[in-house]
Amino acid sequence: MTDLxxxxxxxxxxxxxxxxxxxxxxxxxxxxxxxxIILLAAALAIFMWGAWVTKNLVLQDGGRQEFVQLQLQxxxxxxxxxxxxxxxxxxxxxxxxxVFMAALDQxxxxxxxxxxxxxxxxxxxxxxxxxxxxxxxxxVYAKVPRPQIAQASLDVQQxxxxxxxxxxxAFMAANGGGQGGVQN
Numbered sequence: 001m002t003d004l005x006x007x008x009x010x011x012x013x014x015x016x017x018x019x020x021x022x023x024x025x026x027x028x029x030x031x032x033x034x035x036x037i038i039l040l041a042a043a044l045a046i047f048m049w050g051a052w053v054t055k056n057l058v059l060q061d062g063g064r065q066e067f068v069q070l071q072l073q074x075x076x077x078x079x080x081x082x083x084x085x086x087x088x089x090x091x092x093x094x095x096x097x098x099v100f101m102a103a104l105d106q107x108x109x110x111x112x113x114x115x116x117x118x119x120x121x122x123x124x125x126x127x128x129x130x131x132x133x134x135x136x137x138x139x140v141y142a143k144v145p146r147p148q149i150a151q152a153s154l155d156v157q158q159x160x161x162x163x164x165x166x167x168x169x170a171f172m173a174a175n176g177g178g179q180g181g182v183q184n
Contacts, residue, residue, distance in 0.1 A: 068111065071121040071133040075104065075140070079147070086147035096147065103143040107136050 029037060079100055083093050111118050111132065119129060 065117050067117045067129050068132045069119045069121050069124045069129045075137055082147040085149045100144045103140045107139045
């Protein structure tokens with residue numbers, strides 16, 4: 001067996017042998033190198049910027065949408081009843097109704113473009129949602145005139161109202177002031 005110390009000459013290591021050839025990077029804050037600290041700060045800045053952009057894109061105008069309700073069926077029904085009582089012929093009534101519907105659609109679209117969410121009145125279950133029906137009706141009738149009730153139709157309504165009133169008065173007089181057939 002050979003002794004390792006005999007075959008090799010034993011000599012003391014010099015200073016150059018003790019230090020590695022490549023200098024070890026000095027560690028900075030929390031055991032991180034300056035390069036790692038810069039990368040961490042850049043990643044944190046990008047994350048914060050992304051959060052800010054997302055917040056501003058998703059939650060525009062404070063993130064609150066204004067809900068309003070509209071009695072659309074009532075507005076359309078009222079117009080169609082007035083149109084049916086008017087003295088317009090079918091073709092004229094159809095044209096006027098088309099103009100009315102276009103004006104109504106334009107007015108409701110204007111509400112939507114102004115940032116309001118329009119709910120049809122029947123869809124509102126509870127809560128306090130502002131009703132814009134009157135303002136929509138006013139805006140539409142500012143663009144489109146209301147149908148005028150025909151004079152003959154107006155005369156019929158007045159005569160029917162007078163006839164009903166006379167019948168009620170006769171009934172009340174015959175039955176002792178409206179006791180409705182109860183006899184003593």
